[in-house]
Amino acid sequence: MKRRLAAAAILACLGLTVTACAGGLTSLDPKRNPLSKSGGLVVGTANFSENVILGHLYAGALRAKGITVTVKQNLGSREIIVPALKQGDIDVLPEYQGSLLQFLDKNARQSAAEDVQQALEKTVPQGVKVLPYAAAENKDVYVVTRETATRYGLKTLEDLRANAKDLVFGGPAEDKTRWVGLVGLKELYGAEFKDFKALDTGGPLTRGALRGGDIQVANLFSTDVTITNNNWVILEDPKKLVPAQHIVPLVNEAKANTTVTEALAALNSKLTTEELSKLDAKVDNDKEDPDRVAKAWLDQHGLGS
Template sequence: MSKASRSTRILAGAVALGALVTLGGCSTSDPTKAATETNSAGGANIVVGSFNFPESEILGNIYALALTDAGFNVSTKFNLGPRQTTIPALTDGSINLMPEYNGNLLFYYDTTATARTTDDVDNALKTAIPSDFQILNPSAAEDKDAYVVTQATADKYGLTSIGDLSKLEPFTLGANPQFGELPYGIPGLKDTYGVSQVTFTSIEDYGGPATVKALVDNAVQVADIYTTSPDLVTENLKVLDDPKHLIASQNVIPFLNKSIYSTQLADVLNAISAKLTTEQLIALRDQVEGSSKTQPETAAQDWLTKEGLLKN
């Protein structure tokens, strides 16, 4: 993923920069509770949006193609930008469905949120998002920051989880500039896992090629790389487990304006969430961003077909 795309991802989540303010209009109603059904597949006009990075466009195409197959009237508006663009678009109806990430969505609305696990994050979202919005079931697929080492380093020192980095101390960690101050970055590494003998190296491509190269070349021994990066597979890298939930869950989740809700729509999107895994997102990104340069729509179509999610 490009530096620009990574920058957009950082801007998309308030937790990354700690600069977004909580929006008004929140409600204590349960956004996972079924809204009043006013649309059937034949009558609902669905406009699917996406953030402006390839993974989000792939996910948007998965939603759009599956809903079209189910008989909905679907159009798309992809590559819109960060949440400062997509949330207003969801509010005014320019779009009415987005593939979202539950952790960053929560922190957008509540910058003081302390939820970290998938269940806790989703429960917190129920009271954080505005009452005219709805979330559906989260997928197992997550795209989030991760502490990553080479497989060779993991094997040599017996590293399986973040706490095991104590066996590697002292070491150098490479990550985006903000990582040195983020709660789940260098401060959290010390406070949560007791790992403190760390030299921080700022690399401004947000887990991209420069960060990966630094890790593979041993210029840094640990790096912050997103969990759906194809480089995890191609470069034989190891994502360290996070048993203490230092890094909040970032499960892919459908986020919609309640005006389009129907049981049929929920069934289609929840079926996608039930199938989608992190490993599949890595493979989808590799198709689109790797050497084959597959179009996001084609990659989405292939995945839906393989998973048996298209009926027509």
């Protein structure tokens, strides 16, 4: 639920320092969060457009309650942002239920939303609180062009067992080692692909590679309107490889007071999958700025300042 940016690129773009430990870069420098120490909140986001939109939605809803908020967007994948939240470098993070759970517990196989939520509440790191999830859901989906679906008779992920050897799979680099990715596709569906191309997280590189024929199976997101616009085919997932992926806020437990939790709950109650898809389209297709798109939506729904 994401692509690992090169450390140098993160530093150059954000002007941040990071601390290193076994396994690589894991957090932003905790000294770079003065707002958090003064009572304000820092909202962090992963490095793909929808998560950036969500970060600005969270920030706007919190500002409307009189909280000082800054947004640090495009920080990278979970390997960076989840430890950053745990260490207090950021205070709030928009996440996705199932992908987060499997990041925290590689053996987790819960699928239904309530089951995933209960497991998350027991699995999140100490000092981190998972809040109730939104109606909105954005799931990983495996997509082929209409031509590929017709040529190989592809309707479900089960159909890949006999055909994957002739197909190239494309998605974020993490797909190579994650359950919701090549690992689960092989173990659950017997799909072993001709090749894997590490691209971006459901973004223009992956969509362009699918459109151009460089890959035949793409990991995209269910809220991506370009799937419908291109008449692409989402392969059904009868064995439920992909768990529930409702949007869920993660918050520094020390900052999860009533004002914060109620502001995010009010946002969650109005954020549906359809609304999230519309917001994505404004940014990805219409090239509008995520912060302005978020502000307009909050004002429209009575949640802005």
